[in-house]
Amino acid sequence: MSATAGNVPGTRSRYGSMSRDRRWALRWSYFFLVLFAIFFLTPPIYMFITSLKTSAEISAATNPWWVYNPTLGNYVELLTSPSYLTYFRNSAIVSIFTVTITMLISVPAAFALSRMRFWGSTTLATGVFLTYLVPETLLFLPLFKMFAVFNDWTGIELINRWWVLLLLYPTLTVPFATWLMIGYFASIPKELDEAALMDGANYRQILTKVFIPVALPGLIAATIFAFTVSWAQFLYPLAFTTSADQLVLPVGIITSLIKGDVFNWGQIMTGALLGAAPPLIIYAFLMDYYIAGLTAGATKG
């Protein structure tokens, strides 16, 4: 810290300069925040603007940032269109099942890995984390081929069925959920489960009566994570499902609302906005859990 010695002379003006510094820092902060808030919020706001327009207004040469004749026509049309509702239902079913499967697999596993040691358990914990780092773009081709071979052997068709996603999505959600829960379970003091053991509780009771209630915030964070990941997943449904009645939202919007080269932008934006609504609503109400799950991945562990 040799540089600090050079700064000493202005001792008297220090107080004044410090508060002036702080005022300027505050101004700059707000400037940056406003700037980036505009950058970050422009696309969703523009989605909303476009969703209120008619096709005629979209193709008119008027100010694209303003709605002259607002209409809910796009919303009405989409919410009464059987195909869009099918996509929405498929997405909802797949996400809810994925969340359930994820929690059923990862909570007991995390409990076992954080509290009960067995042969290879530390290796497994590391392996879980490494699995989380394997991207889906590396696995979709071998999985595609595997399922085709599986069909040849057993006659069970997996490709182009929405429930194949229930096999695929857990590979994305379970490793991180397990890792997150290991972190939360590990932070529970050992005395707590020892006390429960002394009172004659077995492992199932310790898990359901002690660990799950105490680690509830982590559980909620993992649930939110699993839901948002399965709701947003795009590559697997794009590669594994093709028939209109088997599609989930992201793929459905892209394949059905874009007909050839004709982009019906009013409906696309409405569909995308409605598709983004469930994660946004969850986020609006459970922001703290959402952020806890986000930051736990790297700060815990």
Added chain:
Amino acid sequence: MVDAVLNDTGALPQQRTRRRTGLRKAMQRKSTIAFLMALPLILLILLLVLYPALYSIHLATLNKSMERFVGFGNFLFLFKRETFWMVVQQSCIFAITAVVFKAIIGFFVAHAVHNIPAKGQRKWRGMLLVPWVIPPAMSTLAWLWLFDPSYSAFNWVLALFGIGPIPWTGDANWARFSVILVNVWIGAPFFMIMYLAALKSVPEQLYEAAAIDGANFWQRMWFVTLPMMRNIIAITALFSLIVTFANFDIVRILTAGGPIDKTHVFATWSFRVGIEGGDIPLGATVSLFMVPILTIAAIFILRDITKRGNEA
């Protein structure tokens, strides 16, 4: 197996009960229960992650109809194709530029949020994280519409300043810029949240001590904030590098690799070759080229995490 069955039929109930109690004893052993609880997880990892990963190496050595072993044929074929080298180059440019900009923007925004009075922080943080919450496929559609060749809302604004229409997705270099811009838009909030969490964990006393020593803003940043945040900065960047390098959604929706394959990254090109082109082995070969960089990043992350695990 066979003699076990023979034994069983030969020697009688006695042995059967002994085995059952033995099994029960084993079941009650803590480690067995633990293993059974972790079994679904183990099966999932083995069958749906590890096996396909190894299977893709096997696939990469087959010909297009997957009947003949061609060894390194697919790799040699790729090395001779110009598109492949373009994809390598574009993947690296895409991932590195995007991660650097995400880190810089995230850093500045995190500082800005940290600087303002605590009362307003929650509101701003909530607003600034929105791009991360919207499913990427959906928000990329919004960008696609903002970049539309004839109705681009950005070009409308730029036209007010007399700047000519920009071919956001039509020209190779602009398309490269656009996919990076969208990626930065989606990913920067994640950096912001991570850095904000790191900033909150720096003890206030350190800043007070630095201020008493007469450190100015930049010195406080360089000698206090950055060393305290170094770990988080590194780990967030590595995480993001993995995700960005393997990114599929943005490029696929925004440009689908075009114009003339100039914006393809490994993921989108392997999809194009493997699923759309029907050449699964070649597609698997393309995606395998992601492995070295992912491995390096993973090793660094893992080292960092075990290091901190030992400290704790």
